[in-house]
Amino acid sequence: MTPDEFRRHGHEVVEWIADYFETIRDRPVLPPVQPGDLTAQLPAHGPEEPEPMDRILADFRERIVPANTHWNHPAFHAWFSISGTPPAVLAEALAAALNVNGMLWKSSPACTELEQLTLHWLGEWLGLPPDWFGLIYDTASTAGVHALACARHRADPASRQHGNAGRHYTVYCSELAHSFIEKSAMTVGFGLDAVRRVPVDSAFRLRPDALSALIAADRATGRTPACIVATIGTTAVASVDPLPAIAEIAAREKLWLHVDAAYAGAAAVSEKYRHHLAGAAAADSFAVNPHKWLLTPTDLCAFYTRDPAALRGAFSLVPEYLRTDDGSAVNLMDYGFQLGRRFRALKLWFVMRSYGRRGVAAIIEGHCDMAADFASRLLADGRFEIAAPVEFSLVCFRFRGSDEENRALLEAINATGRAFLSHAVVDGRYVLRMAIGNWQTSREDMTKLAAMVTNLAPGAC
Amino acid sequence: MTPDEFRRHGHEVVEWIADYFETIRDRPVLPPVQPGDLTAQLPAHGPEEPEPMDRILADFRERIVPANTHWNHPAFHAWFSISGTPPAVLAEALAAALNVNGMLWKSSPACTELEQLTLHWLGEWLGLPPDWFGLIYDTASTAGVHALACARHRADPASRQHGNAGRHYTVYCSELAHSFIEKSAMTVGFGLDAVRRVPVDSAFRLRPDALSALIAADRATGRTPACIVATIGTTAVASVDPLPAIAEIAAREKLWLHVDAAYAGAAAVSEKYRHHLAGAAAADSFAVNPHKWLLTPTDLCAFYTRDPAALRGAFSLVPEYLRTDDGSAVNLMDYGFQLGRRFRALKLWFVMRSYGRRGVAAIIEGHCDMAADFASRLLADGRFEIAAPVEFSLVCFRFRGSDEENRALLEAINATGRAFLSHAVVDGRYVLRMAIGNWQTSREDMTKLAAMVTNLAPGAC
Numbered sequence: 001m002t003p004d005e006f007r008r009h010g011h012e013v014v015e016w017i018a019d020y021f022e023t024i025r026d027r028p029v030l031p032p033v034q035p036g037d038l039t040a041q042l043p044a045h046g047p048e049e050p051e052p053m054d055r056i057l058a059d060f061r062e063r064i065v066p067a068n069t070h071w072n073h074p075a076f077h078a079w080f081s082i083s084g085t086p087p088a089v090l091a092e093a094l095a096a097a098l099n100v101n102g103m104l105w106k107s108s109p110a111c112t113e114l115e116q117l118t119l120h121w122l123g124e125w126l127g128l129p130p131d132w133f134g135l136i137y138d139t140a141s142t143a144g145v146h147a148l149a150c151a152r153h154r155a156d157p158a159s160r161q162h163g164n165a166g167r168h169y170t171v172y173c174s175e176l177a178h179s180f181i182e183k184s185a186m187t188v189g190f191g192l193d194a195v196r197r198v199p200v201d202s203a204f205r206l207r208p209d210a211l212s213a214l215i216a217a218d219r220a221t222g223r224t225p226a227c228i229v230a231t232i233g234t235t236a237v238a239s240v241d242p243l244p245a246i247a248e249i250a251a252r253e254k255l256w257l258h259v260d261a262a263y264a265g266a267a268a269v270s271e272k273y274r275h276h277l278a279g280a281a282a283a284d285s286f287a288v289n290p291h292k293w294l295l296t297p298t299d300l301c302a303f304y305t306r307d308p309a310a311l312r313g314a315f316s317l318v319p320e321y322l323r324t325d326d327g328s329a330v331n332l333m334d335y336g337f338q339l340g341r342r343f344r345a346l347k348l349w350f351v352m353r354s355y356g357r358r359g360v361a362a363i364i365e366g367h368c369d370m371a372a373d374f375a376s377r378l379l380a381d382g383r384f385e386i387a388a389p390v391e392f393s394l395v396c397f398r399f400r401g402s403d404e405e406n407r408a409l410l411e412a413i414n415a416t417g418r419a420f421l422s423h424a425v426v427d428g429r430y431v432l433r434m435a436i437g438n439w440q441t442s443r444e445d446m447t448k449l450a451a452m453v454t455n456l457a458p459g460a461c
Numbered sequence: 462m463t464p465d466e467f468r469r470h471g472h473e474v475v476e477w478i479a480d481y482f483e484t485i486r487d488r489p490v491l492p493p494v495q496p497g498d499l500t501a502q503l504p505a506h507g508p509e510e511p512e513p514m515d516r517i518l519a520d521f522r523e524r525i526v527p528a529n530t531h532w533n534h535p536a537f538h539a540w541f542s543i544s545g546t547p548p549a550v551l552a553e554a555l556a557a558a559l560n561v562n563g564m565l566w567k568s569s570p571a572c573t574e575l576e577q578l579t580l581h582w583l584g585e586w587l588g589l590p591p592d593w594f595g596l597i598y599d600t601a602s603t604a605g606v607h608a609l610a611c612a613r614h615r616a617d618p619a620s621r622q623h624g625n626a627g628r629h630y631t632v633y634c635s636e637l638a639h640s641f642i643e644k645s646a647m648t649v650g651f652g653l654d655a656v657r658r659v660p661v662d663s664a665f666r667l668r669p670d671a672l673s674a675l676i677a678a679d680r681a682t683g684r685t686p687a688c689i690v691a692t693i694g695t696t697a698v699a700s701v702d703p704l705p706a707i708a709e710i711a712a713r714e715k716l717w718l719h720v721d722a723a724y725a726g727a728a729a730v731s732e733k734y735r736h737h738l739a740g741a742a743a744a745d746s747f748a749v750n751p752h753k754w755l756l757t758p759t760d761l762c763a764f765y766t767r768d769p770a771a772l773r774g775a776f777s778l779v780p781e782y783l784r785t786d787d788g789s790a791v792n793l794m795d796y797g798f799q800l801g802r803r804f805r806a807l808k809l810w811f812v813m814r815s816y817g818r819r820g821v822a823a824i825i826e827g828h829c830d831m832a833a834d835f836a837s838r839l840l841a842d843g844r845f846e847i848a849a850p851v852e853f854s855l856v857c858f859r860f861r862g863s864d865e866e867n868r869a870l871l872e873a874i875n876a877t878g879r880a881f882l883s884h885a886v887v888d889g890r891y892v893l894r895m896a897i898g899n900w901q902t903s904r905e906d907m908t909k910l911a912a913m914v915t916n917l918a919p920g921a922c
Contacts, residue, residue, distance in 0.1 A: 001546070003483040006475070006547040010478065010479065010547075013475075014468060014472055014474075014554075016555075017467065018464040018465070018468045030567075033570050038574040039574045039578055042578055045585060046583070046586060049817040049819055049820070050815060053551075056810075056811060064571045067570045067574070068559055068571040068572070069570065071559070071560050071561045072558065072559060079562075079568075082562070084557050086462040086464075086466070086467040087462055087514065088557060089471075089557040089558050090467075090474050090518075092554060093474055093478065093551075093553060096554070097478040097482070097533065098531070098533060099533045100529060100530060100532045106491075107539075109492060109494050109496070109529070109530065110526070111529070113496075113497070113499040113500045114525065116500070120505075138801065139800060140800075141801065149648060161653050162652045162654050163646070163647075163654070164625045169624075179800075180798070183778060184798065186624075187776075188650050189613070189620070190624045191624030191626070193622050193623050193624070297556075297560040298560060298562055298801055301801075314647060317643055317644060328496050329496035337602050337645065337647070338599065340600035340601075340760050342760050349517075353507075353508055354462065354512065354514060354517065356508045356510040356511040356512065357507060357508065357509050358511075
């Protein structure tokens with residue numbers, strides 16, 4: 001593709017993206033397709049000869065997009081709702097053109113320094129300690145693997161050499177914490193049995209007394225408690241674990257405390273919600289995903305630690321063929337197992353500058369207000385209950401009827417194509433989850449959604 | 462940013478990228494900056510208020526780009542040289558706009574099915590067994606972590622529950638294999654001590670007899686040999702381990718055989734180089750990075766396995782809040798520890814279609830021919846030796862003098878800004894590495910480079 005061909009198709013792509021943002025409400029959020037439908041439309045073998053970009057872009061528009069679940073749709077309310085905003089789209093195109101691997105400072109001073117700087121900026125926006133070391137991983141799952149590895153390194157610095165070496169490490173989190181904790185425990189060789197799910201209180205928050213008891217029981221049976229994972233904004237209901245009490249236990253027991261604030265951590269950009277991070281300064285590591293609620297496309301997990309030496313201890317090698325002469329710069333490859341490093345900081349930098357702290361805070365506050373308003377409308381209807389406190393932009397609700405009726409309601413909503421919600425099981429009951437996180441979601445969208453939900457529920461007039 | 466503002470700045474970005482591709486030879490490959498130079502030019506704190514995109518793009522052009530090491534430069538010959546090609550840049554912009562998370566089929570049928578399809582296409586291009594299961598990870602390092610986890614699962618299926626459980630797993634690779642193997646071993650809790658570096662022969666290939674002996678010694682001392690990693694294209698010299706003999710040992714010893722073909726695997730797209738993968742069909746897992754030599758920007762590692770059940774056994778959980786009704790579709794989150802999944806397949810699909818297999822093969826063959834020609838020119842000069850067989854697009858060479866003279870030569874080359882090479886230590890001696898992998902590198906570029914190297918070496922006329 002010559003530069004002029006790139007210009008022609010590039011301008012076409014820019015127009016398509018602008019139209020997509022503008023007209024996205026006309027598309028069904030969930031595509032009406034079955035497994036295999038897309039595959040059946042595409043050639044079973046790759047082409048021997050080059051194909052013209054016109055044909056590739058036509059297939060993108062006519063085959064790929066109609067088989068896509070539109071995460072960037074303002075009526076995408078499933079799991080956690082996210083945003084790929086226009087400034088970040090520009091940054092991703094630029095990052096792909098530069099195509100750096102920021103493994104070393106020397107391999108891209110720009111990538112290394114901008115990653116450190118944007119994470120410092122973001123830490124300030126969230127009120128995190130200014131001396132924490134920040135870097136970017138792909139996902140909160142990868143952050144979890146690194147946190148457990150740091151915990152192991154603290155419990156036994158020689159684990160770098162001899163691995164788990166017969167120890168039975170244990171990890172603690174609330175029963176509502178994310179499943180990445182089990183996956184991380186499997187990955188680092190602790191196994192599923194190592195994960196202790198701590199009971200929660202009536203507001204779905206980890207119970208510190210139960211945590212202490214579990215740690216004591218494990219010590220009594222010769223296990224090695226290594227890590228506590230506290231959650232700010234649990235996946236099912238967005239509850240907030242009591243960080244100050246948990247941090248006290250972690251300090252007393254000398255355990256690594258990882259705070260998973262993947263979704264709700266972003267709320268601290270607004271002073272109104274910053275109190276939810278009270279106690280976070282006592283953590284050893286902290287993860288928030290700008291690709292969730294900070295207007296940045298996937299993937300970008302911001303990871304902070306007070307103890308970067310633990311990361312280096314657990315992961316740094318520096319083989320001869322990667323050795324550079326200058327020892328004064330940070331080489332980000334020393335802080336994790338992934339050598340390759342995309343220029344992810346660029347999109348975060350574009351977003352932070354385009355919106356400013358106040359702009360981001362206004363969007364987040366708007367989402368929270370819309371969520372509270374949606375909950376009020378359902379309550380006012382009389383046929384619904386709210387299944388968990390609405391602290392952020394997630395509403396867990398339930399038609400006052402059977403699980404089967406709620407499941408049917410969810411299916412009816414999603415089948416319209418005009419919204420996509422997900423579900424959870426809370427206190428043994430099936431509940432619907434409505435999450436807001438898209439930059440284009442408006443009050444009008446939410447009014448329509450509330451009307452649709454009430455109209456589709458049994459007993460609608 | 463309104464759709465019209467996106468249009469305006471989007472077109473500006475497209476023009477900038479086209480100019481960048483067109484005029485990239487005018488830029489120094491390595492920026493003349495010191496650690497902290499960029500940081501000192503940027504505000505220490507993020508902005509409270511939104512900033513105009515004109516200013517952000519100006520800072521990108523005037524501050525970020527001049528502090529960048531240009532991996533996409535045709536004279537980037539360090540480590541392994543890579544390409545972010547124009548079609549893939551378009552795909553990355555589109556992927557950022559769609560912003561899907563392909564964790565489940567339902568969460569993006571398009572992402573899930575295109576990932577399976579493109580990896581099937583690529584497997585055919587490389588001559589891999591058609592029934593292998595393929596999926597995308599970010600990097601070869603992450604592929605390594607998954608391979609070791611699969612190896613552990615095969616050695617002890619209950620490790621899913623009880624982790625490493627007092628076993629001392631061991632891992633085998635050549636002394637020239639990539640450092641991700643140590644990092645993976647540290648990550649999964651085997652520790653550095655678990656990695657056995659097997660001696661190589663005079664052509665830098667793992668010695669099967671030494672491998673057998675090391676495995677026997679470990680069994681004799683109660684260790685649990687779990688995984689062999691064979692390399693097609695080692696990092697330092699791009700040597701090729703003898704796969705058929707290694708596969709025989711792996712089968713006899715019932716060890717998981719992972720093939721790391723991150724760089725050189727791509728060469729098999731050309732029939733001329735496909736023989737280097739002879740024996741790969743007997744592997745348990747295989748990784749090649751299209752972001753290295755397959756014209757695709759970072760990050761994209763293609764991972765194949767004959768035994769997807771091992772991946773599921775080691776990683777699948779499927780918690781309630783992610784459960785979907787239909788059991789017939791592949792949910793890619795079940796095949797690794799990372800839940801989040803970017804729409805990476807889109808850029809690979811754009812590249813494979815834009816170039817076709819013949820187009821990719823022609824570029825790869827061209828790179829190999831240029832490398833061979835470069836080696837010939839150095840040999841013809843008389844003052845240089847070639848430090849390792851040139852099988853692909855990497856030339857390891859050495860001025861016939863001291864390590865210090867070679868180090869000075871490398872520094873002199875890189876200081877010109879007109880090329881960037883790296884180094885390695887081979888057989889205890891310092892050698893220069895010149896890798897070709899950029900879509901824009903031409904024979905004329907290489908002629909100039911050879912002239913520069915010979916002119917800068919001691920004793921030039």
